[in-house]
Amino acid sequence: MVTMQDVAERAGVTKQTVSNVVTGRVAVRPATEARVRAAIAELGYVPNLVARSLATGSSRTVGLFVPTVSVPFYADVVEEVEDALEERGYRLLLCTTRLDGERARRHLAALAGRSVDALLIAGDQDLTGHLPLLADARFPVVLCAWEAALPAGFPVVTVDYEHGGHLAGRHLRALGHERALVLASPAHTVRAAGFRRAFREDGVELPGDAVRTAAEPTFRGGFAAALDALRDRPDTTAVFATHDVLAVAAVEAARSLGRVVPDDLSVVAHDDTPAGLLSGTALTSVTLPKRAMARQAVDLALAPARPGTAVSRLLLPSLTPGESTAPAR
Amino acid sequence: MVTMQDVAERAGVTKQTVSNVVTGRVAVRPATEARVRAAIAELGYVPNLVARSLATGSSRTVGLFVPTVSVPFYADVVEEVEDALEERGYRLLLCTTRLDGERARRHLAALAGRSVDALLIAGDQDLTGHLPLLADARFPVVLCAWEAALPAGFPVVTVDYEHGGHLAGRHLRALGHERALVLASPAHTVRAAGFRRAFREDGVELPGDAVRTAAEPTFRGGFAAALDALRDRPDTTAVFATHDVLAVAAVEAARSLGRVVPDDLSVVAHDDTPAGLLSGTALTSVTLPKRAMARQAVDLALAPARPGTAVSRLLLPSLTPGESTAPAR
DNA sequence: CTGAAAGCGCTTACAG
DNA sequence: CTGAAAGCGCTTACAG
Numbered sequence: 001m002v003t004m005q006d007v008a009e010r011a012g013v014t015k016q017t018v019s020n021v022v023t024g025r026v027a028v029r030p031a032t033e034a035r036v037r038a039a040i041a042e043l044g045y046v047p048n049l050v051a052r053s054l055a056t057g058s059s060r061t062v063g064l065f066v067p068t069v070s071v072p073f074y075a076d077v078v079e080e081v082e083d084a085l086e087e088r089g090y091r092l093l094l095c096t097t098r099l100d101g102e103r104a105r106r107h108l109a110a111l112a113g114r115s116v117d118a119l120l121i122a123g124d125q126d127l128t129g130h131l132p133l134l135a136d137a138r139f140p141v142v143l144c145a146w147e148a149a150l151p152a153g154f155p156v157v158t159v160d161y162e163h164g165g166h167l168a169g170r171h172l173r174a175l176g177h178e179r180a181l182v183l184a185s186p187a188h189t190v191r192a193a194g195f196r197r198a199f200r201e202d203g204v205e206l207p208g209d210a211v212r213t214a215a216e217p218t219f220r221g222g223f224a225a226a227l228d229a230l231r232d233r234p235d236t237t238a239v240f241a242t243h244d245v246l247a248v249a250a251v252e253a254a255r256s257l258g259r260v261v262p263d264d265l266s267v268v269a270h271d272d273t274p275a276g277l278l279s280g281t282a283l284t285s286v287t288l289p290k291r292a293m294a295r296q297a298v299d300l301a302l303a304p305a306r307p308g309t310a311v312s313r314l315l316l317p318s319l320t321p322g323e324s325t326a327p328a329r
Numbered sequence: 330m331v332t333m334q335d336v337a338e339r340a341g342v343t344k345q346t347v348s349n350v351v352t353g354r355v356a357v358r359p360a361t362e363a364r365v366r367a368a369i370a371e372l373g374y375v376p377n378l379v380a381r382s383l384a385t386g387s388s389r390t391v392g393l394f395v396p397t398v399s400v401p402f403y404a405d406v407v408e409e410v411e412d413a414l415e416e417r418g419y420r421l422l423l424c425t426t427r428l429d430g431e432r433a434r435r436h437l438a439a440l441a442g443r444s445v446d447a448l449l450i451a452g453d454q455d456l457t458g459h460l461p462l463l464a465d466a467r468f469p470v471v472l473c474a475w476e477a478a479l480p481a482g483f484p485v486v487t488v489d490y491e492h493g494g495h496l497a498g499r500h501l502r503a504l505g506h507e508r509a510l511v512l513a514s515p516a517h518t519v520r521a522a523g524f525r526r527a528f529r530e531d532g533v534e535l536p537g538d539a540v541r542t543a544a545e546p547t548f549r550g551g552f553a554a555a556l557d558a559l560r561d562r563p564d565t566t567a568v569f570a571t572h573d574v575l576a577v578a579a580v581e582a583a584r585s586l587g588r589v590v591p592d593d594l595s596v597v598a599h600d601d602t603p604a605g606l607l608s609g610t611a612l613t614s615v616t617l618p619k620r621a622m623a624r625q626a627v628d629l630a631l632a633p634a635r636p637g638t639a640v641s642r643l644l645l646p647s648l649t650p651g652e653s654t655a656p657a658r
Numbered sequence: 659c660t661g662a663a664a665g666c667g668c669t670t671a672c673a674g
Numbered sequence: 675c676t677g678a679a680a681g682c683g684c685t686t687a688c689a690g
Contacts, residue, residue, distance in 0.1 A: 049442040051667035053379045069404040094423040113378040380683035
């Protein structure tokens with residue numbers, strides 16, 4: 001293995017001159033620099049990043065916890081975080097927790113000891129029991145894309161999910177819908193609440209059972225719940241699905257009842273992840289600013305908090321019109 | 330920051346005795362070990378992994394290149410690799426290339442300099458131009474889940490995709506199907522070839538245009554191609570879709586033509602990733618041994634190749650029966 | 659079983 | 675602009 005010392009000898013300088021050339025921290029006379037660069041090329045020298053990390057105290061690596069990458073939303077988050085890190089010269093150490101506390105604990109232990117400069121934790125996860133570990137971690141911890149149950153004491157960059165639900169509700173109200181249902185995952189009560197508020201503010205109080213919770217946030221679970229709800233309340237003209245797969249399930253359930261989307265039923269989805277494409281219909285959807293969220297979370301994690309810096313950020317979602325909503329008739 | 334030296338002083342020993350306790354490499358007298366462990370606990374000592382890496386020459390980290398994590402198959406591969414690594418005490422550095430050669434090159438550069446002990450490259454990727462870089466990488470490189478265009482000179486762990494197509498074909502022939510179509514992604518010619526071979530071996534030569542290539546491997550692309558094909562050859566009784574999304578598209582296209590799956594049309598999918606659930610029907614599918622593939626790739630990457638060790642492995646897929654195939658009538 | 663020494667390959671003040 | 679020295683926090687033979 002060729003070291004900085006080897007390059008230095010070849011170029012007839014000392015190794016810190018080589019270091020100066022490589023890091024660019026200190027200016028080097030052009031002629032010297034040329035000799036050093038030639039030596040680097042001839043020897044095929046590659047700086048040892050581990051040695052650099054030990055000397056500088058920074059590993060140029062950031063850890064990211066996500067529940068899974070098998071859910072399109074988190075897959076997108078991972079790629080956005082990766083992009084943001086790459087732009088800043090950092091690498092990504094990925095840990096999927098599968099919502100398993102024990103896994104999270106093991107990963108946390110593996111990250112201790114300076115192997116990351118910061119840790120991003122995306123998605124509602126049960127951190128109970130790890131809070132002490134996290135609190136005296138030797139690196140900054142930033143929470144990202146959390147909807148509820150935010151543990152105190154950590155910076156967080158997330159989306160105003162309540163506002164997302166509100167946007168969906170306002171959109172449907174603007175189209176004249178009155179009898180609406182919410183098809184929700186158990187974890188999405190905040191989104192449902194925002195939706196309800198939009199209707200209330202516009203003079204329509206949705207009944208208590210307007211929110212139908214799917215036993216599972218899967219196609220099957222959503223399909224069953226949607227079928228059930230639409231049979232129960234056949235006069236329903238609009239559905240807000242808090243999750244993309246649930247939206248597809250709602251469309252299919254409506255279709256199986258002989259109803260056409262959007263003519264007979266309007267459907268608003270949440271987050272236009274690739275799964276949305278599967279329905280064959282571009283869904284009207286609440287869109288989350290994933291890229292902005294990733295970038296701000298990374299910036300927050302990498303820039304040490306100084307007085308006057310925002311320690312938490314709530315980003316606004318938007319509504320992307322599609323072909324799945326139409327005026328009520 | 331508390332170091333090994335601090336622990337040593339506290340316990341009244343030298344730091345290499347602390348090292349012996351921490352690594353467990355050398356036996357330590359129980360009484361001494363107890364004192365050391367007490368000191369570690371009192372001081373909250375965590376070994377600096379970067380320093381250890383520099384001393385040992387191993388970072389206990391493995392890099393993984395995948396085209397993307399937004400495709401369910403690769404999402405699964407990432408999680409399987411992560412599991413395999415965790416079991417062996419390694420961490421995962423993730424790089425998604427997005428099939429962009431320039432991204433791959435940058436990532437490769439970022440991994441040089443001993444920041445990983447090995448690199449896994451999953452999924453057909455265009456490595457042209459990076460081959461020299463890879464060839465004299467300072468760490469082992471293992472290819473995994475490649476279907477075609479295998480660059481020579483690297484160990485590879487992959488699936489016999491041709492055999493997967495063959496399984497699909499045999500299954501449909503066993504059900505008595507004769508007029509079959511293949512709905513394929515441009516990259517899946519190997520799977521289509523295996524399918525064709527199964528029919529040929531059973532006495533049925535599929536016409537040249539039996540393989541329909543979707544312009545894009547998306548729902549939309551597959552839907553259009555399937556609709557086109559089924560209109561073109563209305564006597565078709567079975568479809569082999571080389572990709573899960575294409576299978577869902579085929580089911581939907583058939584339905585839109587008033588045909589019922591599996592009664593009027595049998596559909597065999599490839600790889601039962603979560604996307605398959607969206608169709609609402611459990612699809613009969615070729616199943617890839619992702620877990621075995623990940624484990625063997627990791628083992629191959631971590632165990633230095635010795636004479637007599639298999640340097641490449643081809644794993645067998647299987648066929649998982651579902652509700653989307655039935656006897657031809 | 660425990661201790662003293664050298665070394666892993668860099669960077670960082672600090673002189674010149 | 676360049677050089678000599680110390681240090682980052684570990685591990686690894688090697689004596690005792």
